[in-house]
Amino acid sequence: MTEKKKEHQKIKSRLHPRNRHRERYDFKKLIVSCPELADFVVMNIYQDETIDFADPVAVKMLNKALLKHYYDLEYWDIPGGYLCPPIPGRADYIHHIADFLCRKNFGVFPMGSQIKCLDIGVGANCVYPVIGVKEYGWSFVGSDIDPAALESAKKIIDFNPALTGMVELRLQTDPKETFYRIIQKDELIDLIICNPPFHSSAEEAQAGTLRKLSNLNPEKVAEPVLNFGGQPGELWCEGGEGRFIRDMILQSKQFSASCLWFSTIVSKQSTLKGAIRSLDKAGVAEMKTIPMGQGNKSSRIVVWTFHSPEQQKKWMDERWKSIL
Numbered sequence: 001m002t003e004k005k006k007e008h009q010k011i012k013s014r015l016h017p018r019n020r021h022r023e024r025y026d027f028k029k030l031i032v033s034c035p036e037l038a039d040f041v042v043m044n045i046y047q048d049e050t051i052d053f054a055d056p057v058a059v060k061m062l063n064k065a066l067l068k069h070y071y072d073l074e075y076w077d078i079p080g081g082y083l084c085p086p087i088p089g090r091a092d093y094i095h096h097i098a099d100f101l102c103r104k105n106f107g108v109f110p111m112g113s114q115i116k117c118l119d120i121g122v123g124a125n126c127v128y129p130v131i132g133v134k135e136y137g138w139s140f141v142g143s144d145i146d147p148a149a150l151e152s153a154k155k156i157i158d159f160n161p162a163l164t165g166m167v168e169l170r171l172q173t174d175p176k177e178t179f180y181r182i183i184q185k186d187e188l189i190d191l192i193i194c195n196p197p198f199h200s201s202a203e204e205a206q207a208g209t210l211r212k213l214s215n216l217n218p219e220k221v222a223e224p225v226l227n228f229g230g231q232p233g234e235l236w237c238e239g240g241e242g243r244f245i246r247d248m249i250l251q252s253k254q255f256s257a258s259c260l261w262f263s264t265i266v267s268k269q270s271t272l273k274g275a276i277r278s279l280d281k282a283g284v285a286e287m288k289t290i291p292m293g294q295g296n297k298s299s300r301i302v303v304w305t306f307h308s309p310e311q312q313k314k315w316m317d318e319r320w321k322s323i324l
Contacts, residue, residue, distance in 0.1 A: 012088070014293035016095040018135075020070045021088035025049075025062075034065035060084045067127075071134045075159035078152055082124040085195075087131075089294045093193065094131045096290050096301055097263055101191065104312065110190070110320050113139040113166060118259070120178060120194035120248070121145075122169065124152035128193055129167045130160075140167045141189070143182045145175045178248045179255045187258060190319065194264040196244040242271045249278040249304070256306030260315050263303040265292075272300065279304050285311075 015022045027049040031038045040051045040058040051058040060078065066087045067073045078084060102109045115138040119128045122142025129140035144150050150169045157163045170182050183189060245264055252262045266272050272289070279287050279302075287304040307315060 012295075014295070015088055016092045016099075016292075018095045019088060019091050021066070021091060025066075030062075030065040030069050033069035034061070037061050037065045056084070063087055063125075067130060071130050072162065073130065073156075073160050076125075076130075076156055078124040079148065082149060082152065085123075085125055085127055086294070087127065089292075090127045090195075091131050091135075092292050092294065093195070093265060093301060094128065094135060096292060097191065097193065097303070098136055100288070100290060100301075100303060101261070105316055105320060109136065110316075112137045114319060115139070115190050116141070116188065118143065118183065118189045118192045120182075120192060120264075121196070122149070122153055124149040126153040126156045126163075126167070128195075129163065130156070133163055133166045138191075141170060141182070142167060143170045143172050145172045147171060176247070178251045179258075180251070183255055183258050188319070189259040190261065192252075192259055192262045194248065196241050196248070196264060196267075241266070241268055242274050245271060245275050245302075246278045249275065249282050252304070253282045253306065259305075260307060260312065261303055261305050263301055265299055266302050267299045269298075272302070275302055282306075285309075 012019075012022045012024075027037070027041050031041070037051075040055070040061050041049050042052065044050050051062055053059060063084050064076050067076045098109060101115075115136070117129075117132060117138050117140050119140055119142045122129065122140075122144050124146075126142065129142055132138045132140060142150075142153060144153070150171055153167075153169055157167050157169070172178075172182055174181065178194075245266060248262075248264060252259070266275055266289075276287070282304075283306070284304040285306050285308050287302065290301040290303065292299050292301060305312065
């Protein structure tokens with residue numbers, strides 16, 4: 001029996017106003033951009049077009065279609081088992097942090113390749129650089145501890161002319177270090193972004209996956225299948241999100257002169273207090289928390305700098321003056 005057609009919000013109001021994904025997915029348009037998606041589109045009980053979000057292959061194909069349709073990619077793929085991130089949430093981070101830079105830059109969006117960003121944990125998917133290059137023309141350095149992930153990201157860059165020369169990849173050979181061996185001597189970075197591993201162990205990651213899949217599937221799921229994929233370094237690390245962010249903040253002090261703004265996603269509300277304590281301990285000059293929301297999920301971006309307002313102005317005058 002077909003259920004009565006459900007009324008949906010036309011706009012996903014919790015997403016950033018400039019986010020290209022605020023409207024419901026238009027599968028007809030997405031299929032034009034990525035014909036392979038057609039095999040995965042089904043009708044739900046309300047007779048709406050959708051995909052099976054518990055199917056990792058379907059999720060990957062949807063991402064491919066979104067990146068082709070909205071970000072003009074000619075090629076995008078990732079190896080099996082690697083993180084296939086929700087594109088709307090990744091775009092929200094980029095837009096919210098762009099707003100923050102705009103407020104600091106006298107209401108002018110800093111755009112162009114002279115704005116250099118470092119993506120900590122760029123992953124096999126290379127999504128943050130894809131969005132940042134497309135939306136604001138920023139250049140990127142992408143770091144990762146996984147050589148195979150960087151090989152995948154390199155292929156995405158090499159097969160998309162818009163990314164060539166805009167994204168540089170660097171291998172972090174010490175998983176305990178965030179910036180050391182990545183930020184080079186005398187290199188200046190305008191913005192650092194990071195989406196830390198969420199869980200503290202493989203078991204915790206597996207339990208979280210089971211809960212998520214059980215919510216997607218009315219029948220109880222006993223065996224976890226990662227619908228969004230993910231390797232250990234992407235999904236979990238010792239100490240989880242809390243320790244990763246604490247270490248990142250403490251290590252950022254050593255590179256205070258090299259970077260104007262550091263930032264990271266803080267997914268857990270319980271992590272936020274510890275992050276603020278670590279920022280106080282590190283002696284930052286300024287910090288800010290930026291709320292984000294997607295569907296029923298809430299998170300936030302924490303931003304900090306070691307530069308005084310006068311030093312911030314000097315940095316922007318010297319590096320961003322051509323865009324004022």
